[in-house]
Amino acid sequence: MAAIFQFVRNQIVGKASPMEISIKYTFEGNQGVVRSIVFLQDNVQMVSGSDDGTICKWDCETGQLVGEPWKGEYQVRALALSPDGKTIGCGRTDESVQQWDQGHKWTDDGRRLDGS
Numbered sequence: 001m002a003a004i005f006q007f008v009r010n011q012i013v014g015k016a017s018p019m020e021i022s023i024k025y026t027f028e029g030n031q032g033v034v035r036s037i038v039f040l041q042d043n044v045q046m047v048s049g050s051d052d053g054t055i056c057k058w059d060c061e062t063g064q065l066v067g068e069p070w071k072g073e074y075q076v077r078a079l080a081l082s083p084d085g086k087t088i089g090c091g092r093t094d095e096s097v098q099q100w101d102q103g104h105k106w107t108d109d110g111r112r113l114d115g116s
Helices: none
Strands: 005-008 011-015 034-039 045-050 054-059 076-081 087-092 097-101
Touching: 045 076, 054 076
Parallel strands: 034 076
Antiparallel strands: 005 011, 034 045, 045 054, 076 087, 087 097
């Protein structure tokens, strides 16, 4: 049984009734330990980053991988979503920070692979 707490401004203001929590989906596709996830603005998709260097986009309604994983050479340690929801920031263990546009892939030096 899990206890669910209600927080307001980091203060516990109440405790919800205990309920049983079950796993909706197990997302399989990352080959390494998943270190970071971020939900996209639509709350229907999320992105995971792992030690195998991949960033995977998932459909939370179906549990399925969306498109091909974005691959990098170094482990992913952090993910962040831009305010407009179009770009994902990625921090890797080689001390680099990369940006990934949901519609395009970017090279390590910041150029889009489609040449623009």
